[in-house]
Amino acid sequence: QSGTYWYHSHSGLQEQMGHYGPILIDPKDADPVGFDREHVVMLSDHSPLHPHAIFRKLKLEPGYFNRQRQTIGGLLAGRDQKAGERAEWGAMRMDPTDIADVTATTYTYLVNGHGPADNWTALFKPGERVRLRFVNASAMTTFNVRIPGLAMRVVAADGLHVRPVEVDEFQFAPAETYDVVVVPIEDRAFTIVGESIDRSGMARATLASRVGMTAPVPPLRRRPVATMTDMGMMAMGGGDCPPEHAAMGHCVPSGGGHSMEHSMRDFTPAPGVKRGPGVQTISPMPADRTDYPGQGLEDVGHRALNYRMLEALAPNPDTRAPGREIVIHLTGNMERYMWSFDGMKFAHVDKPIPMRSGERVRVTLINDTMMGHPIHLHGHFFELVTGKGDHAPRKHTVLVQPGGKVSWDVTAQPGDWAFHCHMLYHMHAGMMQVVQVRDAGGKVA
Numbered sequence: 001q002s003g004t005y006w007y008h009s010h011s012g013l014q015e016q017m018g019h020y021g022p023i024l025i026d027p028k029d030a031d032p033v034g035f036d037r038e039h040v041v042m043l044s045d046h047s048p049l050h051p052h053a054i055f056r057k058l059k060l061e062p063g064y065f066n067r068q069r070q071t072i073g074g075l076l077a078g079r080d081q082k083a084g085e086r087a088e089w090g091a092m093r094m095d096p097t098d099i100a101d102v103t104a105t106t107y108t109y110l111v112n113g114h115g116p117a118d119n120w121t122a123l124f125k126p127g128e129r130v131r132l133r134f135v136n137a138s139a140m141t142t143f144n145v146r147i148p149g150l151a152m153r154v155v156a157a158d159g160l161h162v163r164p165v166e167v168d169e170f171q172f173a174p175a176e177t178y179d180v181v182v183v184p185i186e187d188r189a190f191t192i193v194g195e196s197i198d199r200s201g202m203a204r205a206t207l208a209s210r211v212g213m214t215a216p217v218p219p220l221r222r223r224p225v226a227t228m229t230d231m232g233m234m235a236m237g238g239g240d241c242p243p244e245h246a247a248m249g250h251c252v253p254s255g256g257g258h259s260m261e262h263s264m265r266d267f268t269p270a271p272g273v274k275r276g277p278g279v280q281t282i283s284p285m286p287a288d289r290t291d292y293p294g295q296g297l298e299d300v301g302h303r304a305l306n307y308r309m310l311e312a313l314a315p316n317p318d319t320r321a322p323g324r325e326i327v328i329h330l331t332g333n334m335e336r337y338m339w340s341f342d343g344m345k346f347a348h349v350d351k352p353i354p355m356r357s358g359e360r361v362r363v364t365l366i367n368d369t370m371m372g373h374p375i376h377l378h379g380h381f382f383e384l385v386t387g388k389g390d391h392a393p394r395k396h397t398v399l400v401q402p403g404g405k406v407s408w409d410v411t412a413q414p415g416d417w418a419f420h421c422h423m424l425y426h427m428h429a430g431m432m433q434v435v436q437v438r439d440a441g442g443k444v445a
Ligand SMILES: [Cu+2]
Pocket: 339, 372, 373, 374, 421, 422, 423, 426, 427, 431
């Protein structure tokens, strides 16, 4: 094993207090990535508040840190949702500007521990191939990363090599890592922009040919607003859903808050989910969104990475078809800051998810909430099911888009493995489980 990784405390909320750092493992043989120099670019989020204070505020008022709610001004200017749509979301007690739980109102976004004003600088000589090892070591922040003026060739994801793919921007969630190679030709500075997904703030660093140089820092772009697709209603709307299709469950007709609210309270698509106050909504039609670059990147006007652009460089080590499928719903109640798998928070779960050593299992994650969740399984790489055959991209963390679903195949390794959302406060609230892998005799070996 080689590549870009990171370590962090799993004790309480220490990760938010700075107990993390990068881990780089050089390959023992020749590196398939050609580069002349390398830099670690570790993004994180820092707050002067104690993490327990942040969690308490979220529990009392989940929108506490959101200062970008919709306004009458935004309605009139056409920036925000239309009045009827807003009423429907209001009836659901959902806020479409709820893109991030914790924002720049308390966070400073850091690059390698430095705030935006510090101008942390990575040096290069013009013409060099520079490998940047991006690590998202934040507690709660999904970042949009770009370097205006430079194309980024993505060469590794979560530490493992992928077929090089060139993009202008990528979104990554807590725990994900991407290695990119850039080739700055000019003798000048470039700004490395790590914009938080809700665009309340940014991490900023500089790539420069000499110390002390700076480049223009682009302004924050307009914050995205969640859509029907983020609610798991892909085909919803207008005349697209005739009654006969609706009856077959192919789509959900629009027409007033009634049908929307009704369809999102229907547990039929989620028979394994425990009903209760912890489950605010069920996605009526969760879609495979692995071709989606992430909230706010659908219309940026340049190339943005998505999971379907990833393909493993080496053939997958295990190409057996899975023997069974486990479906897990990512559930929550945004109003009460409750997060869980299948409607059961970790404190209430009485048994682990069992797997047999060496067993090949397909895991399908369905997001019944309107937030993205980076789901991480300890001790494994899994193969994303995106049609890449025996070169499926292998990851340890996958961002499940709002209202979306993702499948991956995994070869179970013996042991007890934490399995959780990598949003720290989601995990703390209970979005966690244990995968227990045993041999036929019930032993770990
Ligand atoms: Cu989460």
